[in-house]
Each structure stands twice: as C-alpha cells, then as structure tokens.
Amino acid sequence: MAEVKGRKQRTSFYLGDIAPNFKADSSKGPIDLYEYLGNDWGILFCYPDDFAPVATTELVLISQLQTEFDKRNVKLLAISTNNTLSADGTYKDHSEWVKDVEAIGGTPLAFPIIADNGGILANLYHVLDEVDIKDDDKDDISHGLAYQSRTAFIIGPQKYFRLILNFPASVGMSTAEVFRLIDALQTAAKASIRTPANWMPGGDIIIPRGVKDAEAKKNFGDFKAVKPYLRFAPLPLEKTTFQGIDGTEESAQA
Incomplete structure (x- = not known):
C-alpha cells in the first residue's frame, strides 16, 4: 500500500x-x-x-x-x-x-x-x-x-x-518526442539557453533575452539577431545533452 x-x-x-x-x-x-x-x-x-x-x-x-x-x-x-x-x-x-x-x-x-x-x-x-x-x-x-x-x-x-x-x-x-523534450530540457538547464520550435540536438539555440550581446558573443561566438529579442546561435551536437555536457543537473537560470 x-x-x-x-x-x-x-x-x-x-x-x-x-x-x-x-x-x-x-x-x-x-x-x-x-x-x-x-x-x-x-x-x-x-x-x-x-x-x-x-x-x-x-x-x-x-x-x-x-x-x-x-x-x-x-x-x-x-x-x-x-x-x-x-x-x-x-x-x-x-x-x-x-x-x-x-x-x-x-x-x-x-x-x-x-x-x-x-x-x-x-x-x-x-x-x-x-x-x-x-x-x-x-x-x-x-x-x-x-x-x-x-x-x-x-x-x-x-x-x-x-x-x-x-x-x-x-x-x-511518441517516444521520439519524449527524447526530444528530455534533450531540450537538459541542454537548456545545463547551458542556460532556450530551444526554438522543432529543435533537435545539433540545431541552433536561442540566446535568452537577459544575456547581453557581448556576453552572448563570448559564450556562443557568432550569433544571428533576427530581432533584438530573438537571437540564434549554433550549439554543436557534441555540446548538447548527454553527448558533451558535463552532467545534466538543473541550473538556477533554467
């Protein structure tokens, strides 16, 4: 019981x-x-x-x-x-x-x-x-x-x-969607980023609005600003989720 x-x-x-x-x-x-x-x-x-x-x-x-x-x-x-x-x-x-x-x-x-x-x-x-x-x-x-x-x-x-x-x-x-969600949650939690619609590991990520351009450049290298509030940056597959992140704990910024 x-x-x-x-x-x-x-x-x-x-x-x-x-x-x-x-x-x-x-x-x-x-x-x-x-x-x-x-x-x-x-x-x-x-x-x-x-x-x-x-x-x-x-x-x-x-x-x-x-x-x-x-x-x-x-x-x-x-x-x-x-x-x-x-x-x-x-x-x-x-x-x-x-x-x-x-x-x-x-x-x-x-x-x-x-x-x-x-x-x-x-x-x-x-x-x-x-x-x-x-x-x-x-x-x-x-x-x-x-x-x-x-x-x-x-x-x-x-x-x-x-x-x-x-x-x-x-x-x-859909187990495929469950894996996608886990990968997105873990990547966002560890790397302090956001994932766009239909994101899959290896795809571009979204830089959070609270991150200044200079800090974004330092953390992600070249990024694309579609709008001041919408900035995309590459995050290679080997740096996402279990493939390359050192652990999958939650961060305070997640």
Missing part, C-alpha cells in the same frame, strides 16, 4: 512544483521515489490499469529504448492502479503484465511498476478523469471506474516537475 507525506491538495500541478514523494510496493520491491531518483532525472508514467492495450505498447517501446534513457541519466518508473481482477476475485499482480510486456518486446522491463490498487497515488498526482473527480463519493477507483487518462511527469534532479504530458486513453505517446 502506498504511503505519502501530507500535503495541501490541489486539482492539478504547475511546472516548477515539487513532485510529492511517496513510498510504495512495486514489481521490483518497496520503493521510495526520492531515493530511487537520487540526483538523476526521472520520468513517472501513470497508467489507468495493467493490461491496457495502448499502455502496453508504450511500455514495450520504452523498455526497448532503456539504454537511450540511461545515456541521459533518466530513471523510469510507472504507476498503475492495478485493478484487473483474476477469476478468483483477487487483483492480478503487476508481474503478470510485466511478463506480457517482456514477451511482446523481447527485452526485460528494467524499471519498476508501482502498485496503486487503492488509488492513493492516482489522487496524489491528480491523474483522475474529471468525471471521476466530480463523482468521487460514488466512484471506487479500485474497480476500474476512474483514472482513464495517461500522464507522464518529467522530474528534474531537484525534484521539480519540468514537463507534464497528459494523453487521452485513445492516443499513444
């Missing part, structure tokens, strides 16, 4: 909020979120239930790309309400879903799936469906009536929410 620290509840989180810590059982034993993440980045995937078809495809792909997350110093974990009933009326264990994911993907699932059959963490992280929030007195999350959306929380080393992705039940996420 999950154990959480007391906190003032709100209906949603803002970017920059501290991710609430919790202790819970998982497919890999007891887990404390903060201890598990340590000083690394983390992605917490929240799912409506084990054996959900779209979620299964996501876990398969994520597990196949585990080494790419490792390169970025990103630790992964998932939460599921685990409310699928067996024939005997008990809840199916996460390990049964893990077996399916590993059989389909052909690779071991290296990260834990956290048990949340009482819905404590679903409520803590505000990933319930709006209808279920309104009908909270009528709904029993342990019987699969709630928690219909899927949400991914990207958490920085200082335990802040750096990005929140919320998907409807019908739409699977």
Whole structure:
C-alpha cells in the first residue's frame, strides 16, 4: 500500500512544483521515489490499469529504448492502479503484465511498476478523469471506474516537475518526442539557453533575452539577431545533452 507525506491538495500541478514523494510496493520491491531518483532525472508514467492495450505498447517501446534513457541519466518508473481482477476475485499482480510486456518486446522491463490498487497515488498526482473527480463519493477507483487518462511527469534532479504530458486513453505517446523534450530540457538547464520550435540536438539555440550581446558573443561566438529579442546561435551536437555536457543537473537560470 502506498504511503505519502501530507500535503495541501490541489486539482492539478504547475511546472516548477515539487513532485510529492511517496513510498510504495512495486514489481521490483518497496520503493521510495526520492531515493530511487537520487540526483538523476526521472520520468513517472501513470497508467489507468495493467493490461491496457495502448499502455502496453508504450511500455514495450520504452523498455526497448532503456539504454537511450540511461545515456541521459533518466530513471523510469510507472504507476498503475492495478485493478484487473483474476477469476478468483483477487487483483492480478503487476508481474503478470510485466511478463506480457517482456514477451511482446523481447527485452526485460528494467524499471519498476508501482502498485496503486487503492488509488492513493492516482489522487496524489491528480491523474483522475474529471468525471471521476466530480463523482468521487460514488466512484471506487479500485474497480476500474476512474483514472482513464495517461500522464507522464518529467522530474528534474531537484525534484521539480519540468514537463507534464497528459494523453487521452485513445492516443499513444511518441517516444521520439519524449527524447526530444528530455534533450531540450537538459541542454537548456545545463547551458542556460532556450530551444526554438522543432529543435533537435545539433540545431541552433536561442540566446535568452537577459544575456547581453557581448556576453552572448563570448559564450556562443557568432550569433544571428533576427530581432533584438530573438537571437540564434549554433550549439554543436557534441555540446548538447548527454553527448558533451558535463552532467545534466538543473541550473538556477533554467
């Protein structure tokens, strides 16, 4: 059963909020979120239930790309309400879903799936469906009536929410976009820059408005000023994210 620290509840989180810590059982034993993440980045995937078809495809792909997350110093974990009933009326264990994911993907699932059959963490992280929030007195999350959306929380080393992705039940996420976002967040945090639309590692970056031209010249060399507030500078691939930045910690200017 999950154990959480007391906190003032709100209906949603803002970017920059501290991710609430919790202790819970998982497919890999007891887990404390903060201890598990340590000083690394983390992605917490929240799912409506084990054996959900779209979620299964996501876990398969994520597990196949585990080494790419490792390169970025990103630790992964998932939460599921685990409310699928067996024939005997008990809840199916996460390990049964893990077996399916590993059989389909052909690779071991290296990260834990956290048990949340009482819905404590679903409520803590505000990933319930709006209808279920309104009908909270009528709904029993342990019987699969709630928690219909899927949400991914990207958490920085200082335990802040750096990005929140919320998907409807019908739409699977893009792992390519998740990697792009991680690369952009880590590069911006370490190099104190901004990334433009559609940025990919190796592309030009945006110099923050608070940086004077002389400082920009010193830090980035030649840059292009489209407008006084919009200045582009090259940042070679080897100087972005895990490829060349000395660590991926968050900076105060990020």
